[in-house]
Amino acid sequence: MYNVKIVETKHEYDDAFAIRKKVFVEEQGVPLHLECDAEDATATHFIMYNHDEPVGAARLRSIDNTTAKIERVCILQSQRGKKLGALIMNEMEKHAISINKKTLKLHAQSYAIPFYEKLGYTVTSPEFMDAGIPHRAMEKLI
Template identity: 65%
Template sequence: MFEVKIACTEKERDDAFFVRKKVFVEEQGVPLNLEIDEFDKSATHFVVYEDERPIGAGRIREIQEGIGKVERVCILKEYRGKHLGNLAMKALEKQAQETKMKKIVLNAQSYAIPFYEKLGYVVTSPEFMDADIPHRAMEKDIEA
């Protein structure tokens, strides 16, 4: 059974970092010092679990009043294609709405743009490089 939890304990935060390191550092080659950053202390972290096993992660932080930035959304390779990214994003969006955010912005890796478009996000920038990976900025209004 899959569930998404807000990381409230040190173990849950470590679970989120475990998944992020597997996906971004080991699989995609992002340097660890870029992956783990100064915003990790203040962001709200999410972990996708299969039973007790961490298999996905993401975080959200308020960057301006009413605007949340979703970052570090990832699913372990062997679990992709099972709609777990949708599950994670719905949890992140729910948290944003509950904390009175009106808009979510994110920087999507270019290959993932169709995934975010299906969730209602629109591209707002030309392609740019981040950690040597092509990205585009996207956003979605979430006001109820």
């Protein structure tokens, strides 16, 4: 059974970073110093477990009183194709609503734009490079 929760313990925090490192650093070649940044200290982190096994992670940062930014959304390669990305996105959206956010923003890797569009996000920028990977800004009113 898959479960998404806000990170509350050091163990959960370590699990979230292990998933991020596996996906972004090892799989996609993002340098560790770009993957783990100063924003981690103030972001709300999310972890997804399949029973006790960590399988996905993400973070949400408050930009201003009404806007939050979704970042570092990742699912282990072995778990992709099971709609788990949508599950973690929906949980982050619920949390954003609970803290009175009206707009969610994100920078999507270009290949993932159709995934985010299915969740109601729209592209708001031309393509740009981030950590050597093509991205586009997207947002959604909630």
